[in-house]
Amino acid sequence: MRIGHGYDVHKLVENRKLILGGVHIPYEKGLLGHSDADVLAHAIADALLGAATLGDIGVLFPDDDPQYAGADSLKLLAVAVAAVRRKGFGIENIDATVLAQRPKLRPYIDEMRRNIASACNLDLDCVSIKATTEEGLGFTGRGEGIAAHAVCLLK
Numbered sequence: 001m002r003i004g005h006g007y008d009v010h011k012l013v014e015n016r017k018l019i020l021g022g023v024h025i026p027y028e029k030g031l032l033g034h035s036d037a038d039v040l041a042h043a044i045a046d047a048l049l050g051a052a053t054l055g056d057i058g059v060l061f062p063d064d065d066p067q068y069a070g071a072d073s074l075k076l077l078a079v080a081v082a083a084v085r086r087k088g089f090g091i092e093n094i095d096a097t098v099l100a101q102r103p104k105l106r107p108y109i110d111e112m113r114r115n116i117a118s119a120c121n122l123d124l125d126c127v128s129i130k131a132t133t134e135e136g137l138g139f140t141g142r143g144e145g146i147a148a149h150a151v152c153l154l155k
């Protein structure tokens, strides 16, 4: 067994789509990044790559490479998963938490889980996604950005 942890943050700005776990969530702002800035998919990719000692998402997909401009992060996640599997690992489970003051994410959680499970070729029951506010505290609490933590086990 191998354990992995991933953490990512992206800034909330106007005139960007808010994409979390591959779901386009209606909101007045979106996350800024070189890719679609799907902070949840990035944290999960980093957890998987970390567990397999394959570096992190920025190693696989450099943020100065034009081919990743506006990239669908679920596709980047699927590539990361393929690298993990090529190294001989299977994925036991993924558990992630999104830190966002707004918008309310609960209505979108099941669709996010389905998207992540599909990108990772996993049963739905192996993918857990949760959301929490930080009670108005810090940069997520002020609505300046959204963060995500993820852990995974590889077998």
Ligand SMILES: Nc1ccn([C@@H]2O[C@H](COP(=O)(O)O)[C@@H](O)[C@H]2O)c(=O)n1
Binding pocket: 099, 100, 101, 102, 103, 104, 105, 106, 107, 131, 132, 133, 134, 135
């Ligand atoms: N952006 C968010 C944040 C939280 N939730 C859900 O609300 C519950 C209570 O949030 P607390 O920060 O007070 O723990 C939380 O357990 C989530 O189910 C949400 O949907 N979207």
Ligand SMILES: C[C@@]1(CO)OP(=O)(O)OP(=O)(O)OC[C@H]1O
Binding pocket: 008, 032, 033, 034, 035, 036, 037, 038, 042, 057, 058, 059, 061, 062, 063, 064, 065, 068, 069, 071
């Ligand atoms: C995903 C990549 C891909 O270009 O770009 P960003 O969307 O900026 O995301 P980040 O988590 O800052 O770093 C990883 C990048 O390599």
